[in-house]
Amino acid sequence: MAARATRQQIVDAADELFYGHGYAQTSFADIAAAVNISRGNFYYHFKTKDEILDAVIEKRLEDREWLLARWDETSDSPAARIACFIRIVIVNQAKIMAYGCPVGTLTAELAKLEHPSKNKANAIMALFRDWLIRQFIDLGHEARAEDYALHVLGWSQGVATLAQAFKDEEYITREVEKILGWLDGLVPGRAAKT
Amino acid sequence: MAARATRQQIVDAADELFYGHGYAQTSFADIAAAVNISRGNFYYHFKTKDEILDAVIEKRLEDREWLLARWDETSDSPAARIACFIRIVIVNQAKIMAYGCPVGTLTAELAKLEHPSKNKANAIMALFRDWLIRQFIDLGHEARAEDYALHVLGWSQGVATLAQAFKDEEYITREVEKILGWLDGLVPGRAAKT
DNA sequence: GCGCAATTAGGATGATTGTCCTAATTCTAT
DNA sequence: ATAGAATTAGGACAATCATCCTAATTGCGC
Numbered sequence: 001m002a003a004r005a006t007r008q009q010i011v012d013a014a015d016e017l018f019y020g021h022g023y024a025q026t027s028f029a030d031i032a033a034a035v036n037i038s039r040g041n042f043y044y045h046f047k048t049k050d051e052i053l054d055a056v057i058e059k060r061l062e063d064r065e066w067l068l069a070r071w072d073e074t075s076d077s078p079a080a081r082i083a084c085f086i087r088i089v090i091v092n093q094a095k096i097m098a099y100g101c102p103v104g105t106l107t108a109e110l111a112k113l114e115h116p117s118k119n120k121a122n123a124i125m126a127l128f129r130d131w132l133i134r135q136f137i138d139l140g141h142e143a144r145a146e147d148y149a150l151h152v153l154g155w156s157q158g159v160a161t162l163a164q165a166f167k168d169e170e171y172i173t174r175e176v177e178k179i180l181g182w183l184d185g186l187v188p189g190r191a192a193k194t
Numbered sequence: 195m196a197a198r199a200t201r202q203q204i205v206d207a208a209d210e211l212f213y214g215h216g217y218a219q220t221s222f223a224d225i226a227a228a229v230n231i232s233r234g235n236f237y238y239h240f241k242t243k244d245e246i247l248d249a250v251i252e253k254r255l256e257d258r259e260w261l262l263a264r265w266d267e268t269s270d271s272p273a274a275r276i277a278c279f280i281r282i283v284i285v286n287q288a289k290i291m292a293y294g295c296p297v298g299t300l301t302a303e304l305a306k307l308e309h310p311s312k313n314k315a316n317a318i319m320a321l322f323r324d325w326l327i328r329q330f331i332d333l334g335h336e337a338r339a340e341d342y343a344l345h346v347l348g349w350s351q352g353v354a355t356l357a358q359a360f361k362d363e364e365y366i367t368r369e370v371e372k373i374l375g376w377l378d379g380l381v382p383g384r385a386a387k388t
Numbered sequence: 389g390c391g392c393a394a395t396t397a398g399g400a401t402g403a404t405t406g407t408c409c410t411a412a413t414t415c416t417a418t
Numbered sequence: 419a420t421a422g423a424a425t426t427a428g429g430a431c432a433a434t435c436a437t438c439c440t441a442a443t444t445g446c447g448c
Contacts (some may be wrong), residue, residue: 003395022306024218028436038397041437045395049436100302105358108294108302112216125359150356150365151372158352162344165301165319171344178345196415197425222406234409234425239425244405395444405434412424418419 004045008044011034011055015121018056018096020101023109037090050117057120060102068131070142079187080139082152085132086179089159097167101160128153148186155179197263200241203229205249212250213289213296217303244311251314252261254296257317262325272332273381276346279326282352283366289362295354296321334382342380367387 013034017026018151028049032042046052089096099105103124105190110118132149159175162168205276211220225388240246260348268388269275277336283290297318326343335342353369356362 020306022218022303024216025307027434029434038347040398041396041435043436043438047437053415072284099306102357104359105302107307108299108355109216111358112214112293112299113219122359129360147368150360150362151369152351154356154369156352157355158348158350161298161302161351161355162319162348164305165298165316166344168344174341175345175348188285200425221404223404231409234428235407235411235426241407390444390448393446395442397442399440401437403435403437406432408427408431409429411427411428411429413424415424416422418421 003045006035006037006041007055008039010042010045010052010165011059013055013061014052018053018106019078019099023106023115024113028040029135033072046166053115053117054120057117057124060106061120061127064103064127078135079183082135082139082183083106083180085128085154086156086176086183089156089163090176093163093169093172096160096172097163097169100155100164104157136186139186140169141186152179153185198238200229200231201249202229202237203237204246204348209250209253210333212247212300213293215302217237217247217309218307219267224253247309247311248314251311251318253301254300254316255314255321258321262321272329273377276326276329276333277374279322279345280350280370280377282371283350283357287357287363287366290354290366291357291363294358295351298354300349310350315336320346330380333380335380344375 010031014026014031015188017030017034021030028039028042031052046055071081071084074120075084076151102123107121107125110121129146129149132152133145136142136148137146153174161174204225208220208225211228215224216286221234222233225246226233240249265275266280269278297315300310301315301319304315323340323343326346327339328337330342332338340380349369357366
């Protein structure tokens, strides 16, 4: 098999396992078993566990960049794009209730580990923040764009955490509707609520 | 030394270590070293690591129960009590920026580990929820009490997650002011905002 | 078809882990 | 003061972990 393909399989498997069980709790053997390759082969592609983590973070970053770029293309209003972001918690409902937010839980875990790659993981969170800031600027809220962006991002993290703890689908739906209402109030040409 | 005192020391040390480094990442040896006792002595008080975790969760639960009871006594309006809860993120700012929310990060970790004690950890989150529900009922919002309670709880989790990722003190302050403004709008005799 | 590089397999290693055991020490009741 | 219980110390244990090594196999250019 081409080295690229094997490497890709390893990263994909590690991505899922890190998400489902956490980074520290996932062993080399776990990943090797998931991909059905020997640990020796494994070592050929990644010298250390940290290298796999870096590759997984990079993959997650690229995945999100691609997703955001797609929203940039397909939605023609910034409000619609922000709404896309908000609705992730519904689209990924099942996984979020089981494992939380892939980005939030990873940054939290790496921060506790004081892992060298924690800043790299934080960059994914920053990617979301900066993209949201751009949307709010486009929406005509330049002065409060960062404030609003962090508000939405923090909202998503809070919803994900409670969804995981309480497994309450209705709560997620209610929160989405509430923040969409808030967002609606920010669209120019409407009565502002705050 | 009295058995109770040693046990207490172990639980206290484990509590801090679990908070700072995570449960899975904290070893028997780490705790023993922190308390300065032998692993043998350790085993006399706790047969398994899970037993320590249970004790830590119970301690955290009792600590929070005590804190909420104190707020119930010292603040005479439900709005003031909810404000106390909101301001935890400022009072514990430094620790939250370093390690996140003690309750949220633990429930998230145990959920990924599918640990037998995860429900016990979730009970702390439920304690906050139920206490907040009571406050909002007292505030005269019986119909939407649960909705509001989860809103505040989710808010605190979101703020804690982003505070840890971005280490931005101003963001925390801003968010606290915003939600206190929202809370103010819910106090009877004022113009409701939603 | 041959040679060489890329890729894979699988075992070895040393460190760390949670758990368990036995012997020493300390405390307490009489 | 002394017996018996409570507490502590420290080492042994098997399992698991990330890491490393060497040998086998595969694929590809010629």
